[in-house]
Amino acid sequence: MRTLIWSHYFALSMRAHNFGSRVMAHPYDDPVLFRGHASMIHEIQEQLPASVKPGAILCSVGGAGLIGGIFTGCKVVGWDDGELPISHS
Numbered sequence: 498m499r500t501l502i503w504s505h506y507f508a509l510s511m512r513a514h515n516f517g518s519r520v521m522a523h524p525y526d527d528p529v530l531f532r533g534h535a536s537m538i539h540e541i542q543e544q545l546p547a548s549v550k551p552g553a554i555l556c557s558v559g560g561a562g563l564i565g566g567i568f569t570g571c572k573v574v575g576w577d578d579g580e581l582p583i584s585h586s
Contacts, residue, residue: 524560524562525560525561525562525565526561526562526565527562528569530562530565530566531562531565531566531568531569532566532569533566534562534563534565534566534567534569534570535566535567535569535570535573536566536570537566537567537570538554538566538567538569538570538571538573538574538576539570539573539574541554542574542576550574550575550576550579551576551579552579552580553579553580553581553582554567554571554576554579554580554581555582555583555584556581556582556583556584557583557584557585558583558584558585559585564581564583567581568581
């Protein structure tokens with residue numbers, strides 16, 4: 498069995514993406530993905546009193562899509578000066 502590395506799989510998927518109406522959803526490196534995950538920060542903000550921001554947000558990190566979205570959301574709502582402890586899953 499031949500072992501393929503990530504860059505090879507990505508190149509294959511990008512070639513397939515160029516045909517028809519297919520959409521490529523990168524697993525971790527895509528601003529659209531970050532904006533989607535950032536929506537959870539907006540939801541947290543809506544549930545907190547107006548002058549309250551969390552002192553920390555805990556996040557398990559696997560490939561960077563979720564943490565990228567959390568960073569994006571925190572920057573947008575002005576929470577980019579707090580702590581973001583992470584744990585690689």
